[in-house]
Amino acid sequence: MPSRMSAALAGLALAVLAAGCADPAAGRVSLVSASQPPASSPPSPTAVPQPPSPMASSGPARHPFPMATSLAEPMATGAPLAATGPPRFFVSARTPLAHFPGRSKTAVVTPVPPAVHDAGTGAFIANIPLPPGIEGSSHRVAAARDNRTFAIAGWTGQAKPGLRFFLVRLGEDGRPGKPVPVTQTDPDDLTLVHDLALSADGTRLAYATPLIGGGVKISVLDAATGRRRDWRTATHSMVGGLSWAPDGRSLASVLDGRAIAVLDLARLGDGPDGAASRIVKNATGAVPFESVTHTPDGGALIYASGHTVERVPVSGGPARVLARPELPPGASLSLRFCVDGTGEHLLYAHQWRAYQIGLDGGAVTSVPITAGERPGEGDSPRVAW
Numbered sequence: 481m482p483s484r485m486s487a488a489l490a491g492l493a494l495a496v497l498a499a500g501c502a503d504p505a506a507g508r509v510s511l512v513s514a515s516q517p518p519a520s521s522p523p524s525p526t527a528v529p530q531p532p533s534p535m536a537s538s539g540p541a542r543h544p545f546p547m548a549t550s551l552a553e554p555m556a557t558g559a560p561l562a563a564t565g566p567p568r569f570f571v572s573a574r575t576p577l578a579h580f581p582g583r584s585k586t587a588v589v590t591p592v593p594p595a596v597h598d599a600g601t602g603a604f605i606a607n608i609p610l611p612p613g614i615e616g617s618s619h620r621v622a623a624a625r626d627n628r629t630f631a632i633a634g635w636t637g638q639a640k641p642g643l644r645f646f647l648v649r650l651g652e653d654g655r656p657g658k659p660v661p662v663t664q665t666d667p668d669d670l671t672l673v674h675d676l677a678l679s680a681d682g683t684r685l686a687y688a689t690p691l692i693g694g695g696v697k698i699s700v701l702d703a704a705t706g707r708r709r710d711w712r713t714a715t716h717s718m719v720g721g722l723s724w725a726p727d728g729r730s731l732a733s734v735l736d737g738r739a740i741a742v743l744d745l746a747r748l749g750d751g752p753d754g755a756a757s758r759i760v761k762n763a764t765g766a767v768p769f770e771s772v773t774h775t776p777d778g779g780a781l782i783y784a785s786g787h788t789v790e791r792v793p794v795s796g797g798p799a800r801v802l803a804r805p806e807l808p809p810g811a812s813l814s815l816r817f818c819v820d821g822t823g824e825h826l827l828y829a830h831q832w833r834a835y836q837i838g839l840d841g842g843a844v845t846s847v848p849i850t851a852g853e854r855p856g857e858g859d860s861p862r863v864a865w
Contacts, residue, residue, distance in 0.1 A: 591616025
């Protein structure tokens with residue numbers, strides 16, 4: 481059964497979903513070493529990819545993700561941030577902590593900052609500084625392939641709870657630099673995000689949010705300008721496991737835990753089927769999917785079917801098992817993970833330990849997650865590297 485703390489935070493998020501509109505952030509931002517294509521330069525006609533090949537087994541399935549809003553070129557086609565070898569650091573993010581003083585039925589919520597850890601030992605290196613208006617972290621963190629650039633969803637506080645994104649870059653010693661707020665233009669208060677992904681060039685965020693009244697929205701956001709493009713669907717209630725293709729022209733996602741799909745960002749039309757979404761893999765039986773990520777060459781997807789880590793070609797076809805880790809007691813039915821920029825190291829967290837899997841042989845090691853503030857309190861942190 482969920483704890484009183486978890487139930488309080490979940491109720492808080494659901495209550496605010498019905499709140500009014502937030503003021504959009506203003507101004508442009510940039511991140512050192514995150515290259516961007518010129519805003520005024522249209523893509524070369526020769527650079528537009530051809531439609532994906534249909535699957536040999538069952539053929540592509542389409543889903544209604546109509547586009548919306550102002551980002552004319554949602555693709556992230558800048559030079560990818562280079563992978564730096566085996567990861568040296570990871571970032572953890574927790575939800576705010578809630579406790580009930582005495583016999584009170586009203587929770588007191590305490591924000592906690594995201595933190596940087598040594599990948600080899602789990603040791604705490606530093607808290608990540610927060611932009612103005614952000615009081616702590618939430619449960620969403622994403623990494624670029626360089627093991628230095630991270631996108632984080634911050635919590636705006638108990639007075640007016642909401643989520644705001646920011647970027648941070650680590651130095652070679654793992655110390656975080658100044659946080660860079662991401663300009664956001666969501667027309668409603670952003671209080672719940674299913675998943676968050678950062679493009680390989682560090683210029684675009686992709687995130688999925690529930691829609692009031694049912695359905696879900698996938699958004700691609702330009703981190704500097706706040707221009708955004710949305711794809712909405714009433715067919716699905718949950719979209720998670722978002723992953724950018726290395727070339728920045730498509731997104732992989734998990735639909736309702738039952739299918740892995742690829743959304744082609746270059747195929748923009750004006751009808752309900754204008755953006756092509758293609759099923760790559762369907763779940764079998766009751767075993768759910770949760771996470772998915774691209775291989776470094778973009779030719780395949782790594783995902784977890786329950787606790788089994790597998791790989792499948794982006795074009796579809798037979799899957800290959802990469803690892804079958806034995807998870808600790810009490811682990812969830814599905815495995816939420818991230819893979820580093822080399823495509824060789826997988827990371828997930830359970831309670832206050834970070835588990836690392838070598839995808840070349842399936843060896844599993846774990847390290848304790850050491851926090852600088854309130855260690856061991858609250859739900860399991862989410863981690864990325």
